[in-house]
Amino acid sequence: MxxxxxxxxxxxxxxxxxxxxxxxxxxxxxxxxxxxxxxxxxxxxxxxxxxxxxxxxADPAARSLAGIGNNLVGIFTYEHAFPNESSDFYTPLLMGIESAAEGIGVDLLMFTSAPVVAGRRQIFHEKNRLRLADGCLLLGREMDTAELVRLVDSEYPFVAIGRRDGAEGRIPFVGVDYIAATATLATKALEAGHRDFYYLHLPFDAESTRDRKLGLSSVLDGAGVTLESAASDGTDLPSVWAAIVATSPTVLFIEDPSHAQVICDLAIASGIDIPNQLSVVVLGERTRPSEHAPEYTRLSAPRPELGSRAVALLDQLMNGSRGAEELPRQQLLDCVIIDGDTLAAPRSGGAL
The missing domain is CATH 1.10.260 (434 Repressor (Amino-terminal Domain))
Structure with a gap:
């Protein structure tokens, strides 16, 4: 023939x-x-x-219907992964995912057909093709807990990247221990002599935002220090800076690295010396920092490892441990603390 x-x-x-x-x-x-x-x-x-x-x-849909694996791992993002701001976090994470997927011999399939509505995609959209993949990695700052519960109940293999509450502790995840890292940085600021703290955080109820705030407030509450704070999505940073100046802190904790750069630029334009007049601690880092950005005192999340560990856990959920030591279904990875140049003892004579 x-x-x-x-x-x-x-x-x-x-x-x-x-x-x-x-x-x-x-x-x-x-x-x-x-x-x-x-x-x-x-x-x-x-x-x-x-x-x-x-x-x-082979037709992957037909193989799935027949109960046969396709050697495909899906990636579902609740928000766009490739705008400039979010890609700064996702790029090293995806590099870790890609390397680990190659190591176990699977292909990656990114699900993009579900439209972003109100800032988020929905897994169970009418265009959902999740079961073309043998299992799926879920990425996103905020995830729909009801969807995660539904996935757990369906016994479809998935791993959420980032710590997740809900489903009575049944959601498999690989996340970052932001509580411990933020607490370490708060302790460093206290030991440097700071007592006037201000915290600028994102306006989300995501676990990562809550964990950072908990790590900071738990240390300060224990020391009897009051924490001033504000939330910003980045569109109102000049007015936020005015509010910061009005409270006269000696140290500023900022969740989002891009917000930190804008605030530091505003401070320098106001004639404020960082860190001699105002210390700045950043609870994250940029993959591609600005050329004029200082070496921030900050935490550094192990993003490539986060991706590779998530693939390893998903592989276990799909195929078993294959005689290896069984991985925990919920994992938190330690951050690296970068001492940087933006945390110093408060100047004599008080705050701003």
């Missing part, structure tokens, strides 16, 4: 070219052509050779 250049290659085509039944082709494709099926090795090799020559690719 001669294969036409435009002809779609099916299992029937493979069977005709190899001179075997379609059932035999199916057994070979699904890895069931062993001694128990009594298919000669020469026949199996002939089928595989035809598959290679025709570059046949």
């Amino acid at each position: 001669a294969l036409q250049k435009s002809q779609r290659v099916t299992q029937r085509t493979i069977a005709e070219l190899a001179g075997v039944s379609q059932a035999t082709v199916s057994l070979v494709l699904n890895g069931k052509a062993d001694s128990s099926t009594r298919i000669p090795e020469s026949t199996r090799q002939r089928v595989l050779e035809v598959i290679r020559e025709t570059t046949y690719v």
Whole structure:
């Protein structure tokens, strides 16, 4: 049988070219052509050779319906992963995912058909194709807890990147221990002599935002220090800076690194010396810092490791531990504390 250049290659085509039944082709494709099926090795090799020559690719939807894995790992993002601001966080994370996926021999499939509505995608949208993948990694600052509960109840393998509440502790995740890292930085500021703190955080109820605030407030509450704070999405930073000046802090904690740069620029434009007049501690970092940005005192999340660990956990959920030590279903990774140059003892004579 001669294969036409435009002809779609099916299992029937493979069977005709190899001179075997379609059932035999199916057994070979699904890895069931062993001694128990009594298919000669020469026949199996002939089928595989035809598959290679025709570059046949199995229909992933059909394989999923048949309960057969596709060696595909999905990536679902609740918000766009590639605008400038979010890609600054996601790029090293995706690098870790890609490297780990290559290591276990799976392809990555990014789900993008669900539209972003009110800032977030919905997994269970009418265009949902989640089950084309054998399992899925979920990315996003805020996730829909009801959707996560539904996924857990469906027993579909998934791993959320970032600590997640809800579902009575049943949500598998790999996250960052922002509580401990923020508490360490708060302790450093106290030990430097600071007592006038201000915290600028994002206006979200995400676990990562809550964890940073908890780490900071727990240390300050224990020291009897009052914390002034404000929330900003970044559109009102000049007015936020005016409010900061009015409270006269000696140290400023900022959740978002891009906000930190704007605030520091405003401070310098106002004639304020960082850190001699105002210390700045950043609870994150940019992948591509500005050329004129100072070396911030900050925490650094292990984003490539976060991605690779999430793939390893998902692989375990999909395929078992394969005799290796079983990984915890919920993992928190430590941050690295960068001492930087923006935390100093408060100047004598008081705050701003």
